Amino acid sequence: MIDRGESGVVRRPARPEDVEAAADLFLVAVADLHGRSGTPATPPPRPVVLANYGHILRTGVFVVAESGGRMVALANAIVRDRLWFLSGFWTLPGLQRRGIGGPLLRAVWDAGRDAGAETFFTWSSVDVGAMASYMKLGLLPGTQILSFAGTARRLPAVPHGFELRPLTVAAAAAVDRGIRGTARTMDHSFWIDERRFDACEVVCEGRQAGYFYTSGGVIGPAAWLEGRDAEAVLALAFQRAAAGGHEVRLATTGFNHAAIRFALGAGLTLASFSHLLLSGPFGHLEHYLPSGPSLF
Numbered sequence: 001m002i003d004r005g006e007s008g009v010v011r012r013p014a015r016p017e018d019v020e021a022a023a024d025l026f027l028v029a030v031a032d033l034h035g036r037s038g039t040p041a042t043p044p045p046r047p048v049v050l051a052n053y054g055h056i057l058r059t060g061v062f063v064v065a066e067s068g069g070r071m072v073a074l075a076n077a078i079v080r081d082r083l084w085f086l087s088g089f090w091t092l093p094g095l096q097r098r099g100i101g102g103p104l105l106r107a108v109w110d111a112g113r114d115a116g117a118e119t120f121f122t123w124s125s126v127d128v129g130a131m132a133s134y135m136k137l138g139l140l141p142g143t144q145i146l147s148f149a150g151t152a153r154r155l156p157a158v159p160h161g162f163e164l165r166p167l168t169v170a171a172a173a174a175v176d177r178g179i180r181g182t183a184r185t186m187d188h189s190f191w192i193d194e195r196r197f198d199a200c201e202v203v204c205e206g207r208q209a210g211y212f213y214t215s216g217g218v219i220g221p222a223a224w225l226e227g228r229d230a231e232a233v234l235a236l237a238f239q240r241a242a243a244g245g246h247e248v249r250l251a252t253t254g255f256n257h258a259a260i261r262f263a264l265g266a267g268l269t270l271a272s273f274s275h276l277l278l279s280g281p282f283g284h285l286e287h288y289l290p291s292g293p294s295l296f
Contacts, residue, residue: 009072009100011107014062016054021071022064023049029090033127042271044292052294055190056087061111063104067095075104077112078295081182083282084112086122086139087294089130097129109137121278123293131275139277143254145290146273152242153267155235162232167192167199167211175211179223181283187295191221198240202233212237213291217246221291230258230287238266255286 014022023046030043044052053076056062060078064071073091077084086108091101112120120138123145124131135141165171169192173183191197197213202224210224210233219241224233241248248268252259253276264270274293276285290296 008067010066011063011103012066014057014064014074014076016057018062018064018071019050019053019057022053022062022074025071025074025092026053026088026090029092032093033125036127051195053088055187055194056294059186059190060087061108061115063107065091065100065104067100073101073104075101075108077108078187079112079115079117080180080184080187082116082118083180083182084109084115084117084120085296086120086134089122089133102133105133105137119278119280119282121276121282121296123290123296124275124277126274131277134277138279140279142276142278142281144273145251145253145276146260147249147251147271148260148263148268149247149249149271150268152238152248155238155242155266156231158235158239159232161204162209162229162236163203164236165201165203167201167213171201171208172199172211174208175223175225178225179284179287187291190295191291200236200240202229202236204229204232209233210287212240212289214241217241217248219248219250220289221296222250222289224287227258227287231262234259234262238262250289251292252289253285256288257286259289 026049027043056076056078060076062076065073072095076088077086089105122134122139124134169185169188172188173185177183191213192199197215199213201211202209209229212222212233219237222237224230238248
């Protein structure tokens with residue numbers, strides 16, 4: 001599907017050769033957002049953006065807009081069973097609020113409905129224009145997404161009986177069916193096999209308690225099946241993330257009071273916040289730490 005708008009903007013599905021231009025567009029747009037909003041600027045490294053966008057292109061919906069042969073806007077989303085997540089919605093500075101990005105957003109939304117999605121959500125920045133676009137579609141405020149960072153200084157001991165095993169896709173999917181409402185095996189394969197994150201399953205005397213991923217001090221995604229397992233999963237994840245002197249970073253929804261208390265108790269500070277907008281509740285996000293704005 002190629003749509004030639006009245007302004008000469010061409011809207012079309014993204015192709016593999018578009019990933020590098022899309023990553024560059026994102027990095028320019030997110031830097032502009034941080035500058036306009038005065039929020040801390042910690043964009044992901046370009047190789048991380050390239051890997052995430054390549055995965056979204058292969059497993060989700062990805063559309064772009066071009067003007068004069070240059071990419072000027074993009075929107076992408078993933079559909080996992082009945083869950084639709086908006087992974088990205090960006091327009092180049094100077095071209096925002098000109099009707100360029102809106103049709104892309106509607107295209108990925110409609111594609112989600114066509115694929116059977118019933119619950120829609122996104123990790124929204126503080127950009128007022130973007131939030132207004134999301135709310136007009138039916139994505140309404142759910143809670144904050146809080147980002148913490150710092151040196152972990154006061155970690156509690158891991159409760160007795162908990163240990164780590166190498167995480168498998170099957171083990172992660174088993175946890176996510178209960179916590180996320182979808183197994184999302186393709187995402188776990190991406191994190192374990194392609195990104196090669198440090199991936200651990202947490203067990204307690206043979207019982208599956210949860211899992212976590214770490215990479216360069218960043219924790220997430222992570223999940224635990226029961227509230228009583230939160231401290232053990234978090235303590236083990238923090239120990240792993242802090243190894244080698246890394247600054248520890250994580251994000252959590254406002255629903256996850258256990259993670260918020262743990263992060264503050266460990267000495268981390270609140271670094272920034274975003275918003276979770278959604279069409280309706282899903283899963284048990286009080287037992288979950290997201291991976292980030294691309295795949296949640």
